[in-house]
Amino acid sequence: MGPEEFGRFNPQRHEFLQLTNILHYDEEANLLVAHRHVEEGEWWSKGHIPGRPILPGALMVEMLAQAGSVHANLIFHFPENTFVGFAGLDSVRFRGAVDPACDIIIAGQVSGGSAARKAFRWKGQVLSMDGNILCEGEVFGMGL
Numbered sequence: 001m002g003p004e005e006f007g008r009f010n011p012q013r014h015e016f017l018q019l020t021n022i023l024h025y026d027e028e029a030n031l032l033v034a035h036r037h038v039e040e041g042e043w044w045s046k047g048h049i050p051g052r053p054i055l056p057g058a059l060m061v062e063m064l065a066q067a068g069s070v071h072a073n074l075i076f077h078f079p080e081n082t083f084v085g086f087a088g089l090d091s092v093r094f095r096g097a098v099d100p101a102c103d104i105i106i107a108g109q110v111s112g113g114s115a116a117r118k119a120f121r122w123k124g125q126v127l128s129m130d131g132n133i134l135c136e137g138e139v140f141g142m143g144l
Contacts, residue, residue: 001025001070001072009073009081010066015043021107025074032071033107036063040101055098060126060135061089067106068139076115084118084141086107092137095129103129110139118143 001022012018024033038055041066045053069084078084100106119142126135 002029006070007035008080009070009078009084012066016062018066019070020130020131022067022070025071025107027075028138030075030109031107032067032109033076033105034067034070036104036106038098038100038102038104043099045100053100054083055100057094057135058137060094061092061096061137061139063104063106063126063140064108064122064124064137065139067108067124068110068120069141071108071110071122072113072120075110076113076118076120078115078118078143082118082143084120085144086139087119088140090138090140092135094135096134098126098128098131098134 006022019034020037022034044056048056049068065086105127108122111121111123113120121138121140123138
């Protein structure tokens with residue numbers, strides 16, 4: 001899935017679109033795997049640690065939230081035009097840095113939620129291409 005397709009669930013665009021595409025969705029295994037290409041010279045890179053830019057942790061958490069929102073929409077079939085926003089975070093940990101001009105993987109599972117309440121919990125990880133965990137945690141979303 002590219003941004004046009006998953007954009008029906010996630011209206012974020014431009015600088016705040018934190019997923020490049022959805023690589024894999026396995027409904028039976030409750031698994032969604034997304035990809036993010038981090039460009040050289042992105043808007044945050046000039047000011048977030050000048051001389052050694054690293055992707056802000058807040059953007060890694062946003063990746064978890066956006067992947068979780070897509071996954072929850074695929075599972076719970078929220079009504080069309082339901083915007084699912086951040087409702088909370090739990091057990092978020094940062095375990096590595098992300099430099100510009102790289103690719104990362106975002107993977108996780110819906111760990112709770114309700115179609116009727118338009119709410120979800122998603123436990124996921126941001127991973128380097130060689131499998132190192134860069135960020136992990138659980139995000140909560142709810143229909144706004």
